[in-house]
Amino acid sequence: MDRNSRVPLYLQLIEDLIKKIEAEEYEQHQKLPSERELCDIYNLSRITVRQALQELEQEGYIYKLHGKGTFVAPKSINQNLVKLYSFTEEMKEMGKTPTTQVLSFKEIAIDERVAQKMDLVPLDEVFKVVRLRLADDEPLMYETSYLPKKFFPRLTKKDLEERPMYDIFHDDYKVVVTKAIERFSATNIREVESEYLGMITNSPSMLIKRFAYRKNQLIEYTISVARGDKFDYTVELN
Amino acid sequence: MDRNSRVPLYLQLIEDLIKKIEAEEYEQHQKLPSERELCDIYNLSRITVRQALQELEQEGYIYKLHGKGTFVAPKSINQNLVKLYSFTEEMKEMGKTPTTQVLSFKEIAIDERVAQKMDLVPLDEVFKVVRLRLADDEPLMYETSYLPKKFFPRLTKKDLEERPMYDIFHDDYKVVVTKAIERFSATNIREVESEYLGMITNSPSMLIKRFAYRKNQLIEYTISVARGDKFDYTVELN
Numbered sequence: 001m002d003r004n005s006r007v008p009l010y011l012q013l014i015e016d017l018i019k020k021i022e023a024e025e026y027e028q029h030q031k032l033p034s035e036r037e038l039c040d041i042y043n044l045s046r047i048t049v050r051q052a053l054q055e056l057e058q059e060g061y062i063y064k065l066h067g068k069g070t071f072v073a074p075k076s077i078n079q080n081l082v083k084l085y086s087f088t089e090e091m092k093e094m095g096k097t098p099t100t101q102v103l104s105f106k107e108i109a110i111d112e113r114v115a116q117k118m119d120l121v122p123l124d125e126v127f128k129v130v131r132l133r134l135a136d137d138e139p140l141m142y143e144t145s146y147l148p149k150k151f152f153p154r155l156t157k158k159d160l161e162e163r164p165m166y167d168i169f170h171d172d173y174k175v176v177v178t179k180a181i182e183r184f185s186a187t188n189i190r191e192v193e194s195e196y197l198g199m200i201t202n203s204p205s206m207l208i209k210r211f212a213y214r215k216n217q218l219i220e221y222t223i224s225v226a227r228g229d230k231f232d233y234t235v236e237l238n
Numbered sequence: 239m240d241r242n243s244r245v246p247l248y249l250q251l252i253e254d255l256i257k258k259i260e261a262e263e264y265e266q267h268q269k270l271p272s273e274r275e276l277c278d279i280y281n282l283s284r285i286t287v288r289q290a291l292q293e294l295e296q297e298g299y300i301y302k303l304h305g306k307g308t309f310v311a312p313k314s315i316n317q318n319l320v321k322l323y324s325f326t327e328e329m330k331e332m333g334k335t336p337t338t339q340v341l342s343f344k345e346i347a348i349d350e351r352v353a354q355k356m357d358l359v360p361l362d363e364v365f366k367v368v369r370l371r372l373a374d375d376e377p378l379m380y381e382t383s384y385l386p387k388k389f390f391p392r393l394t395k396k397d398l399e400e401r402p403m404y405d406i407f408h409d410d411y412k413v414v415v416t417k418a419i420e421r422f423s424a425t426n427i428r429e430v431e432s433e434y435l436g437m438i439t440n441s442p443s444m445l446i447k448r449f450a451y452r453k454n455q456l457i458e459y460t461i462s463v464a465r466g467d468k469f470d471y472t473v474e475l476n
Contacts, residue, residue, distance in 0.1 A: 006361055011349035018351060057428060058382075058461060060445070076423065081319070084475045111249035113256060123244055144296075180475045185314065186424035186442040186466035190295060204424040204442045204466075207298070223296060228424035228442075235473055237322045237418045 001042055009044055013052040016042075021061055021072055028074040032062060063229065065200075074229055077140075081235045084180055087133050087141065088164040096135040100164075103130040103196070105157035107149065114146060117211075119218050125149040129160060132196050140230055142193045145222040151175060169219070177220070179213040184233065193225045204228035239280055247282055251290040254280075259299055259310055266312040270300060301467065303438075312467055315378075319473045322418055325371050325379065326402040334373040338402075341368040341434070343395035345387065352384060355449070357456050363387040367398060370434050378468055380431045383460040389413060407457070415458070417451040422471065431463045442466035 001012050020026045033041060038049045053070060056062045063073050077094065079085060091098035105127065112122045120126070126146045133141040145165070147155065152173055159168050169175040189197065189205040199205075205228045212220035239250050258264050271279060276287045291308060294300045301311050315332065317323060329336035343365065350360040358364070364384045371379040383403070385393065390411055397406050407413040427435065427443040437443075443466045450458035 006347045007349050008346075011351075015349060015351055054428065054430070058445075058463075060423065060425070063426075066440070078421070081473045081475065108246075109244045111245050111253060113249075113253055178476070181472060182475065183316070183470050183472050184422060184444075185298065185470035186444040186464075187298070188301075188442045188466075190292065192292070202304075202440065204426045206422075206424040207296075225296075226424075232421050232423035234419060234421050235319045237319065237420065238416070 001044065010048045010051040010055070013038075013042055013044060013048065014055055017052065017056060018061060026072045028072055030072050031068075032070045032072065034069060060232075076232045077230055079231060079233045081182070081233055084177060086164060086166055091135045094135075097137075099134045099137070100161070101132040101134070102157050102160050103132055105129050105160065110146070114221070118146060118148065118221050120148060127152065127155055131160065139197050140227055142196050142225040143222055144224075145220060147220055151219050165220075175214050175219060177212045178215060181211045181213075183209045186228070187225075189225060189228075197225070197227055199227060206231055206233070239282065248286045248289040248293070251276075251280055251282060251286065252293055255290065255294060256299060264310045266310055268310050269306075270308045270310065272307060298470075314470045315468055317469060317471045319420075319471055322415060324402060324404055329373045332373075335375075337372045337375070338399070339370040339372070340395050340398050341370055343367050343398065348384070352459070356384060356386065356459050358386060365390065365393055369398065377435045378465055380434050380463040381460055382462075383458060385458055389457050403458075413452050413457060415450045416453060419449045419451075421447045424466070425463075427463060427466075435463070435465055437465060437467075444469055444471070 001009055003009070005012065026032060035046060035049050035053065038044070039046055053062065057064060060073055060076070062070050064070050079090065088098045107125055108128050109123045110118070110120055110126045115122045115124060126148050129145045129147065131143045131145070132139055133143060152169070154172070155168070166177060169177065185207045187205055187207045188202040189199055191201050193205070194201045194203060206226040208224040208226060210220070210222045210224065211218055239247055241247070243250065264270060273284060273287050273291065276282070277284055291300065295302060298311055298314070300308050302308050317328065326336045345363055346366050347361045348356070348358055348364045353360045353362060364386050367383045367385065369381045369383070370377055371381060390407070392410070393406070404415060407415065423445050425443055425445045426440040427437055429439050431443070432439045432441060444464040446462040446464060448458070448460045448462065449456055
């Protein structure tokens, strides 16, 4: 710390901690020294250390677990919201190996509520598919999809285990998704999802509802739960 | 409940509860009957009731508080991510009265880290402004903005208390924001923000980092914390 600098001490501390995180001297999910320990290491007041940790938390470099301490946050996957994207393609581009576990595959008669959202008639048949998406064996997203049977009549669980969904749409049914509308909100993760995603219940997660269209025909409605510590989304506004 | 219907009982229960929520028979933040009570009211099994509540939670109609029960979620404000938007304008369009509290206004020498993000030189002077944004007196967002002094040399706290920020940019400095890049992530709210926003610590919130440009010149960097239960964001992908 340079006590003669015009840069406030808490900012100097932030810079030093970020350098250590970026150099992986402190690794992902590693516990940081406690506030008290940081005071001793840097010879700083408790207020200064606390201010630095608060800013680092807000900027997403670290996270706190109640009663357990402060930890280095994992690096996020940044999803650019400019064009249609697929989990499989995105992970491959990042040099990761995507895999999918089909947790359930059911044929159901759709209820009024989902029917309305999907431009269907109540009791129309849809496939309800729940999938866990992983990259390099790490679970990242928990997805529930509704797919009208009339568009994909021969769809099987095995198809979805073997090929990306949009490949099946295209190769087996000549269906190409041309537009998707996505709604993003921040939620606490539920118990069922937290178990599959390996997170603590009530961890923050991004809830994404995707309505995918072939021209103006809705062909897919998917609710994705993405780990809040693993994803962020970028959009450009003009 | 129609036990002869092809529609599963849990879906019938979902529909009934949504009707009651939409008719405001159950109001925002009102406590719902417990699982056990719902079993009695509808003469349904515990599994059926639980499945319905899980789906309603995932769809954002209800939220659970650990040990306290299940409550009706407030209606969300949907922000369409197609063009540049301002909090003030959006709230007015929704018929709400926006107000802003300037919680702090400081002139600081910028540190290396924020300087890099903002295309500035370390120790350049910026205004660091913390504002609470309200609509109809309800606090909704907690925002921290960094504004280079060289672009807005005479900016005062009073200006920001009296006029929307982008009006000041335009009227006093002939600066028009032409582009913004926003990064969205889901986080747990911190103590300082939760107090101002009237939420429980660790409630889910949306963290939005806005980089606003006049042509290719970065003129504003803002970190917004938006209540997760109050906002969702829509984007169209092609």
